[in-house]
Each structure stands twice: as structure tokens, then as C-alpha cells.
Amino acid sequence: MNNSDGLTRDIAKQTMQNDVVLNAAYINGNWVAVETAERGDETDIHPLYDPNSGEVIATTRLCTSAHVETAVNAASDAYASWSQTTVSERARYLNAIAESMEQQFDKLVGLSVLNNGKPIEEAKIDVSDAIACYRYYANLITAQETWSEVSTSESGIRLLKTYAPVGICALIVPWNFPMVTTAWKLAPALAAGCTVLLKPSEVTLLPELMLGNILSAINMPKGVVNILPGGAEVGAAMTSHPQIDKVSFTGSNVVGEKVMSQAAKGIKDISLELGGKSAIIVCADADIDYACDLIIGGIFTNAGQICSATSRLLVHQDIKQSLFKILKAKTESLHIGDGFDISTQMGPLVSAQQLNQVKKYFDIAAAEHLNCLTGGEIVDGSGYFATPTIYTDVPATSQLWMEEVFGPILVTTTFTEEAEAIRLANDSKYALAATIVSADEKAALDMVLQIQAGHIWMNEQQIVLPEAGWGGFKQSGIGRELGADGLSAYQKSKHVLLPQ
Incomplete structure (x- = not known):
């Protein structure tokens, strides 16, 4: 095998062993152990595979709906302060995520190849795209005016416009582009001032779980980002939770319809990026x-x-x-x-x-x-x-x-x-x-x-x-990601009318 690029399976496995926290969820700024199920058997053990060989490279335990409840409470507690941070402070954290990913570039590429099967060059593009996305939203939120004046047809009246975060968000991402789809959702959500629960795909957890280490390293305020490695139970608990204000889901149409139905209770804001036959x-x-x-x-x-x-x-x-x-x-x-x-x-x-x-x-x-x-x-x-x-x-x-x-x-x-x-x-x-x-x-x-x-x-x-909005028509989904549209998906406009 020609691996003169320097990245090998053995190096990636070493990264997995040294840097990836398994059997845990990242809640309120800490890794919280996922305990063995009370039934005492091994049916709750979740294998992770190397698609290149079909080999089981690691096992872990997935979160349950109980972890969702704890994470929602953490995100709710963090929201009051995080939503009021300055745009420059939020941009600083986004740039810090990008910088940390750059510093661990080879590790993230190796884990993506190991757990997703991507060729090295494709994995490099993915990590680079994710980094660019965090930087893009750091710049975009910094450039957005806190207040703008809107022209009106009435004399003697002023109309001002500003933006508020949509609230606590449930982000559910697929396995085909780990880190990339996460960045598409997480970067604008954080830029807007939202707090989040993130559910990465249980198929490709290895590169996604590195994010928890990054958030701790940059001292991201506790509870702003919570990472829940889980299956359908966790996804359903997130999308139906009464304290969740927005759901953003990328995946199949079959699951997307279920997500939309679950999110309907409580009239949650929703974004769906679904299938294609382009x-x-x-x-x-x-x-x-x-x-x-x-x-x-x-x-x-x-x-x-x-x-x-x-x-x-x-x-x-x-x-x-x-x-x-x-x-x-x-x-x-x-x-x-x-x-x-x-x-x-x-x-x-x-x-x-x-x-x-x-x-x-x-x-x-x-x-x-x-x-x-x-x-x-x-x-x-x-x-x-x-x-x-x-x-x-x-x-x-x-x-x-x-x-x-x-x-x-x-x-x-x-x-x-x-x-x-x-x-x-x-x-x-x-x-x-x-x-x-x-x-x-x-x-x-x-x-x-x-x-x-x-x-x-x-x-x-x-x-x-990152500048180009992403999303479709018909059954390909609802809403847009990336670009200015991607930021708007996590904001609500507020208007203030006052005398001249």
C-alpha cells in the first residue's frame, strides 16, 4: 500500500486510543460516562467499524433519553448568558474552534478515513471545509449590524431592526460527511447566540467526538454545546423535547418525515436537508x-x-x-x-x-x-x-x-x-x-x-x-444552510418602532 502521505491506519488507531473519549457524552462542558444498562447484558454495546476492512475498531455505549434531559437543562442554563454575548466574543470562539481543528488536522483526517472509509484526499477536503465554515461564520456575524434602520412610508416614525437567536437547538447530522455537516449547523447556531444539543451519527463517531476535546481546550462556556452520541431514541427525545426551540436535521426522507412530525408538537422551528436524485x-x-x-x-x-x-x-x-x-x-x-x-x-x-x-x-x-x-x-x-x-x-x-x-x-x-x-x-x-x-x-x-x-x-x-446557501425544493427539504441564509436559519428578526 502506498501510504507515503504519512497517514496510516496504525497512526489513526493510536489517535483513537489516545484522544477519543468513548462510552461518554459531552454535557455541560464535561465528559459524562454512559453507564452499562441495568439489564447487565451486552446488547447496549455499540461497535464502530473500519469500512475498509469490516473490522470492529472500537466499541462504545450510546446515550439514552435521560442524557437528553440533562443536556437540555445544561443548554437552558447556558442560554441566558451565551445569547447576550457580543458578536466579537462569539466570533472569537468560532475562530478558536477552526484554529484547534487546524492544529489537529492530520488526526481528524486519519479518524475520518478510519471510521468513514474516505480516501485521504477526500478526508482532507472535508476537514478543510469544516475549518473554513467556522471561520466564515465568525466573519459574517462580526460584519452583521446590531441595529439597522428600515425605511418607512410614515413620517415622524423610525423603524429599527435587530436579530435574536432562535433559542436552544437540536442538531442531528449524518454519517456521510462527519465534521462538515456538523460545522454547517453548529457554526451559524453559535454565531447567532444559540445553545445546542448535537447528535452525531452513531456510525461515524470517532472524528465527531474530537469536538468535545476542542471545546474544552478553548474554554467554551459550559452548556453551550452538548454532544450526545446516540441512536434513534436520542434523536426522538431531542426533536420532541418541549424546551427545544429549533430542530435541524440532515438525513433520509423517511427519518425526516418522523423528525418533522415530532417537531410539530410545540411548533418548533425546523430545517430539513433530505434526499436528492440530481x-x-x-x-x-x-x-x-x-x-x-x-x-x-x-x-x-x-x-x-x-x-x-x-x-x-x-x-x-x-x-x-x-x-x-x-x-x-x-x-x-x-x-x-x-x-x-x-x-x-x-x-x-x-x-x-x-x-x-x-x-x-x-x-x-x-x-x-x-x-x-x-x-x-x-x-x-x-x-x-x-x-x-x-x-x-x-x-x-x-x-x-x-x-x-x-x-x-x-x-x-x-x-x-x-x-x-x-x-x-x-x-x-x-x-x-x-x-x-x-x-x-x-x-x-x-x-x-x-x-x-x-x-x-x-x-x-x-x-x-461556505458563502453559497445550500438546500433544495420539493422533497429535498426545508430551509437553507451555509451562506447568509444559514445564519438567518438560527435567528429571528426583531423590529422596534419609535418616534423620529
């Missing part, structure tokens, strides 16, 4: 070689485990043959392997459950007699590996065309007119993202106005900037 449209005038790079990046990065994955390819009929020839060759040349090997371009699925999900769709494709251009197989041996897969001439009635797979599977069809491409792109219950590949910028921008998606890339890889 389209990539390749026009007749596109650079075919570059288009293939964008297609591959859009579906095989993170082994396709991305809500915005452009998993539906719409290619102009005139370039179909040339494009598929190059796309097949490039896909088959991808190096699939261990995330700690720096030559790896696509790593494993995150878990046996996710591998089985992908296998289910391979079986459906076979039952539907789809034309497999390449792939369609589970890789024999250890770890949770599937081949990068492309199906061509897939009908819109196919389950693979309609449903989110969350794996390295691309389905394709062709079009002859731009109007047809737009119709096909919009023919989905999801509307999160899209990519357009075209030499004609004006024509592509005209298409952008007609495509139902919250985030669209034009002739570019799926780069996500």
Missing part, C-alpha cells in the same frame, strides 16, 4: 473529456454517498457514443481501494447496511433488465466495496431512475432538445442540485432558470463554498 445535463457542445470528469466526480466521490450526487446523466443524443466510450474507460480506470492508500480514488461504502442497499439496487437493475455499461458488482473480500456502476438507456419508470440509491450507481438517458433535458431533470420528487455542462454560458444560464434545484454547478465539479 441530474447532470451534458449538452451537444460540451467538451466530452471534461464532461466525463465532471460526471465521475459527481457520482463516484465518497462512493456516491452524497445527497447532491448527480446520479442521473442526461446526455445529448449527438455525443452519446463518444461520451459513453470515454466515460466507460475513465470509470474502469478508477483505483478502488483502502482509504489509507493515497492512490485510492474511490473507497468503500460506510457500512454493511449501506453495501446491502447498493446490492439491492444491483438486483433490481438485473430484474429490470437494465443495460449495464460497467460495474454492477459487489467486490469480494473484506470491507464494504462496490464497483462504480453505469446503466444506460434507463427508462424514467425504473426504480433506479426514481429512487435515491446513495451509492456509486449512475443511470443515464439521452435527449435531443434542451426543453426535453429540462423536463427530464425536473421529473423527480427531489430537487436539491444539478450540473450543466455546456460551451454556451448564456444558454446554460437560461436552463438554470428553468431547472428546479437549489444549487447548480455549471462546468464545475461539486465544490461547496
Whole structure:
């Protein structure tokens, strides 16, 4: 294995042993032990896996609803003072989190590869993106005016506007981008003056739990951030708790519907970032070689485990043959392997459950007699590996065309007119993202106005900037993260009317 990058599995395991606190929750500024269940058996032991090998690398115990109650009380006690801190003080803590993450950059990358399976280069991007997010919101909140004057139609009256934090927030993040999705929620929540309960995914706890150490090291006031490693019980207790003012959830639509129902009691503010079945449209005038790079990046990065994955390819009929020839060759040349090997371009699925999900769709494709251009197989041996897969001439009635797979599977069809491409792109219950590949910028921008998606890339890889709002339409969710919209999600405006 080529690991000249300096990060190895042994080093990551050493970091896990030395720096990650397991069997505990981070509540009120301290690690609180999660005790063995009263029943005295081992059914409450939760394993953590290395997806590259399928090996159990650690075990821990998950929180219960009792820990949620304690954490809510801590967040409530901290809210009065934290919500009234100056923006410069909040910015200082956000920058301190970013600085501490920078200092532990290699450790965080190693834990992400070890527990999530990401190739090293992808894990580096993730940690860098998280750091950039904390810094962005530190700058944004500092620049926001405490008071602004609003023009009115009435003479002799002044109208002032300010912002208040929404309150105590429950943040629930997924396993596909540990640390990144956490930063998307936590950074604006802290910037706004909220206190939080954070539930990281129980699948990828190792890199997420490092945050507790960071918060202690920077002397974050007690109770402002509480980290609860737990399963569905903890999530439900958070989203239904009467003292929680806002819920922000990223995950599947099935769970998102439950979260929305639970949050309805008490009329909580809610943000949902859910599924996607995004389209990539390749026009007749596109650079075919570059288009293939964008297609591959859009579906095989993170082994396709991305809500915005452009998993539906719409290619102009005139370039179909040339494009598929190059796309097949490039896909088959991808190096699939261990995330700690720096030559790896696509790593494993995150878990046996996710591998089985992908296998289910391979079986459906076979039952539907789809034309497999390449792939369609589970890789024999250890770890949770599937081949990068492309199906061509897939009908819109196919389950693979309609449903989110969350794996390295691309389905394709062709079009002859731009109007047809737009119709096909919009023919989905999801509307999160899209990519357009075209030499004609004006024509592509005209298409952008007609495509139902919250985030669209034009002739570019799926780069996500902290300045750009993130979120979709239809069943892809409610609200926006990142950008100024992300800060607004954790604030309520207040208006003051007074005489001139």
C-alpha cells in the first residue's frame, strides 16, 4: 500500500486510543460516562467499524433519553448568558474552534478515513471545509449590524431592526460527511447566540467526538454545546423535547418525515436537508473529456454517498457514443481501494447496511433488465466495496431512475432538445442540485432558470463554498444552510418602532 502521505491506519488507531473519549457524552462542558444498562447484558454495546476492512475498531455505549434531559437543562442554563454575548466574543470562539481543528488536522483526517472509509484526499477536503465554515461564520456575524434602520412610508416614525437567536437547538447530522455537516449547523447556531444539543451519527463517531476535546481546550462556556452520541431514541427525545426551540436535521426522507412530525408538537422551528436524485445535463457542445470528469466526480466521490450526487446523466443524443466510450474507460480506470492508500480514488461504502442497499439496487437493475455499461458488482473480500456502476438507456419508470440509491450507481438517458433535458431533470420528487455542462454560458444560464434545484454547478465539479446557501425544493427539504441564509436559519428578526 502506498501510504507515503504519512497517514496510516496504525497512526489513526493510536489517535483513537489516545484522544477519543468513548462510552461518554459531552454535557455541560464535561465528559459524562454512559453507564452499562441495568439489564447487565451486552446488547447496549455499540461497535464502530473500519469500512475498509469490516473490522470492529472500537466499541462504545450510546446515550439514552435521560442524557437528553440533562443536556437540555445544561443548554437552558447556558442560554441566558451565551445569547447576550457580543458578536466579537462569539466570533472569537468560532475562530478558536477552526484554529484547534487546524492544529489537529492530520488526526481528524486519519479518524475520518478510519471510521468513514474516505480516501485521504477526500478526508482532507472535508476537514478543510469544516475549518473554513467556522471561520466564515465568525466573519459574517462580526460584519452583521446590531441595529439597522428600515425605511418607512410614515413620517415622524423610525423603524429599527435587530436579530435574536432562535433559542436552544437540536442538531442531528449524518454519517456521510462527519465534521462538515456538523460545522454547517453548529457554526451559524453559535454565531447567532444559540445553545445546542448535537447528535452525531452513531456510525461515524470517532472524528465527531474530537469536538468535545476542542471545546474544552478553548474554554467554551459550559452548556453551550452538548454532544450526545446516540441512536434513534436520542434523536426522538431531542426533536420532541418541549424546551427545544429549533430542530435541524440532515438525513433520509423517511427519518425526516418522523423528525418533522415530532417537531410539530410545540411548533418548533425546523430545517430539513433530505434526499436528492440530481441530474447532470451534458449538452451537444460540451467538451466530452471534461464532461466525463465532471460526471465521475459527481457520482463516484465518497462512493456516491452524497445527497447532491448527480446520479442521473442526461446526455445529448449527438455525443452519446463518444461520451459513453470515454466515460466507460475513465470509470474502469478508477483505483478502488483502502482509504489509507493515497492512490485510492474511490473507497468503500460506510457500512454493511449501506453495501446491502447498493446490492439491492444491483438486483433490481438485473430484474429490470437494465443495460449495464460497467460495474454492477459487489467486490469480494473484506470491507464494504462496490464497483462504480453505469446503466444506460434507463427508462424514467425504473426504480433506479426514481429512487435515491446513495451509492456509486449512475443511470443515464439521452435527449435531443434542451426543453426535453429540462423536463427530464425536473421529473423527480427531489430537487436539491444539478450540473450543466455546456460551451454556451448564456444558454446554460437560461436552463438554470428553468431547472428546479437549489444549487447548480455549471462546468464545475461539486465544490461547496461556505458563502453559497445550500438546500433544495420539493422533497429535498426545508430551509437553507451555509451562506447568509444559514445564519438567518438560527435567528429571528426583531423590529422596534419609535418616534423620529
